[in-house]
Structures are given as C-alpha cells and as structure tokens.
Amino acid sequence: MSNVIECKNLTHYYGERCIYENLNFTVQKGRVTGLLGKNGKGKNTTINIMNGYLQPKSGNCFLLGEPSHNLSPETKQRIGLLIEGHVQYSFFDIEQIEKFYSAFYPKWKKEPYYELMSKLKIAPKQKISKMSCGQRSQVALGLILAQDPELLILDDFSMGLDPGYRMLFVDYLREYVKAENKSVFITSHIIQDLEHLVDDCLILDYGKVLLHKPTSDLLTKFKRYRFKAPKNFKIQNEQFYNTELIKGMIETYSFLNKKEVLNYIKDLYPEIETIDEYKLTLEEAFIGLTGKY
C-alpha cells in the first residue's frame, strides 16, 4: 500500500524550545489517521509543516510524493485542506464561494455541497460572515467534499462546534471517506469524536511519536488495571504507562493482557491476588498513554 504522507526525520525548534527531533511517520493510502497530542506537543507544528506554511529546521515532509513546502498545482488539486476554525472566505455567500472554488478543481462536484447546505437549511444567498461557527464548519466541509480530493488534511475540525455539529461533521465525513476510499489526516482537541472515525492513531509526546497503531488495537488491547496498593510499591517497566497511587489503589495502563499483568505484579508483590481490568474509550486510552498532566 502506498504512502500519501511521509515525514522523515522532522526536527523543529521554536527559538531554544525543541518541539521534536527526528520525527518519522507515514500515512497509508485509504486510511484515516488521527494526530493526537496534548497542547504544545507539536500537533500544530506538524500540520503547518504538512501544509507547507512552516519550514522545519531539518527533515522532509512529502504529500502525495512531493515536498509539502513546494507542492505543484496538480498536487494541490488532490489535497483538501481544512484550516483550524473552519476558516473560509467569509465575504462570499454560499453560491459565490462555490462558484469561486469550482474554477480551480476539474473534478468539482457541487451536488454534495448543495446537499449539505439544504440539509442545514442555509439559503444560497446567505453570507458566510453571518453564519454560526457550526454552519461555517459545514460550508468548509461541503467545499472539501465538492473538491473531491484524494487526501484530506483537517486541522482541529471540532474547534468551536457544539456536540450536534461535531457529530454531523464526523458522520458526514465518515460516510464520504469510506464510500470514496479517501485518505484523511485529522487532528482534534476532542478525542472522543475521533473514536469512530480514525483507523490509525498517531500520538505525539515528549518530542517523539509515542504510538502509531490502528485504533482498534488501542481500544481492544490497551487497558486500565487497578489493584490494592502493596507497601513500597514501585514499578519500572516500559510496558506500564502512567502508574499512579489513588486512594490506596494502584492504577496503571498497559497493552499486556490481564493474566500477563497479574503474573508480573505477583512476581514482585506476592500478596496481590486480584486485579481489575477496565476497557477504555479512545480518550481514556489517550490519557492512559500521555498522563493527565
């Protein structure tokens, strides 16, 4: 399967502050990849490098085989871009903006755009500047769908949206992506929204890729474990994440199964006889991997 995004040895600093060093990842064709990370861990930096609006200190990022900072017009036609906050040309109305963009994209399909607008009961002459944030998000999404790109880069699509609009966005996008076999690279502050959308999770932390796995693996294999805290409990094993003592109970996260965890703990602390296992949502798994703080 070919790669639609390839980031090789990306290194970036803001002044003295290192965002990441030698970051490597790829996104395969036909996959929906979610970029997750806490604030300040390099999500925006990565998106900006990918969109070609930031030159990394070193390393390269390729979109559809071309360097992201120097995309040819033909490749730009194949990439749909959603800018954080669903920014669009707000001085246009619904019809004007459709007319404007249609001139640039040979595969332009206005039907999905107008279908979405009629679903939201937005009048064709309504100005974008006079719309709510939720309506603007649907305009931005509708335009990307009409563009019919191979690769969609969606930066923080959930920003400023209420739950209804977020769900509408996700539902519409999921249907479209699956039907048309598109590749998507998406970020969101609301991780829960991505749970039923993304095929792969890419988590950034401590200036590196902490995890890049299928979401299904994360949801089925990554668990929270709780057990009564033994005296002088200490655990030093890379297979356990964010181990904490909470009100006399130890809470830890791991990809190991319950039996493996119990055996490991019992070897260290024979008095521990049982542990509780909890299934996690994507958001809980993210917290389990990166910590609360």
Next chain:
Amino acid sequence: MRKALFYKEWTKTRWFLLATLACGVLINIYMLLKIGRSFRFAGHEHLWDVIVNRNQFLFSLQQYYPAISGLIVAGAQMIPEINNKRLKLSLHLPLKESKIITNMITTILGVLIIALGLNLGFLILGASLYFPTQIIQSTIITLLPWYIGGILAYLLVVFCCFEPLWKRRVINILISIALLNIYYLSNFPGAYSKNIFVMIIIPLISLLFVYLSVFRFKSGVQPK
C-alpha cells in the same frame, strides 16, 4: 482561474473602490466649482497673481486623496486575507504561489490605477476649461507624485499585511510611513518636477518588499 481570482478580489474591494472613486469625483467637482466662483468674484487677474506670482497650488485639496484611497483599498483587500490567516487558503489554491500573489496584487492595483487615473483625468479636463496648457502641465507635474504616492500606499499596506511577525510589521509600518512621507513633503507647484523618476522607482522597488513578506509568511517565520 484568473477570472475566479479577480472575482474574489473584486468582491472584497468593489464598494471601497467605488466609494473612493466617488469621493475623488466629489472633491474635484468642489474644487472646480470653487475655482469658477473665484474667477467670477475675484477676477482673472487676481487668480493669475495667486498662481504665477505667489506660487499657490489651487488643487491642494487633492493632496492626500490618492494615498488615502490606496490605504483604504489595500486594507479592504488585505485585512480579510490576514484575518485568521486566510492567506493560507489563497496560497493553497492550485496555482503557483508567485502567480497567486502577483494576480492578487496586479488585479487590484490595476483597478486602483484606473480609478486614480479617471480621477486625475477628470480634474485635468475640468481645469483645462479655466487654465492655459502651461498651467495644466505644471498641475500634472505637481499632482503626479501624489498619485504615485497612492500606488505606493497600496503596495506598502500589502507589504505590512503579509508580514507574519507583529514586531517586524511595526518596523515595516515605520519604514512605510517614512517612504510615503517623501511624496507629501510639499504642495509647492512643481516641487517634485526634478525627482519624478525617483518617485516612480520607489513603488517598483517596494513591489519586491511585498514578495519578501509573502516569502516570510510561507516559510512560517516565528518569533525567536
């Protein structure tokens, strides 16, 4: 695609362009009526004395009009682009970035030049009803730097708006004020007659400044 780009720029600026054009026409009408009135009440000899012996320029009211027009039109075009970094959308359009920027600038600059040209033409036409060719020539020479200043004002606003860093933008604004000030130092008739060439060269050079700002925006220049 070129038509679509024009459509975008025109949608943003059309009312501002038309408003500045209308203001210019009104100013001209006012000045011409005032001159006509002076001819009637003060007499030809008096006006001749004012123009030739006292070196007073009768169209000084026009002095800042081109610069204000350039500032307004550039603001109408650029503020929506830099607001929420909408310029990213423009640069992602499937054309070469240099082509997109050149198209954005030349489109509105062209319309602005036409609007200022019409305004100047109207004034000269009106003035030629009252004055001989020599005075008309002197009027054009006096007005021309102010009109070129209008074009420069437009380019300098674009230069300042595209700059991604606020600190640098403030420096750019100061440089721009200093440059623009050169064009409005005097309203003495023919004050710039020996420097017209320099007055034309400055806007041409400032075009390069615009591309420098775009290059910095595209590189994602960040505060250190």
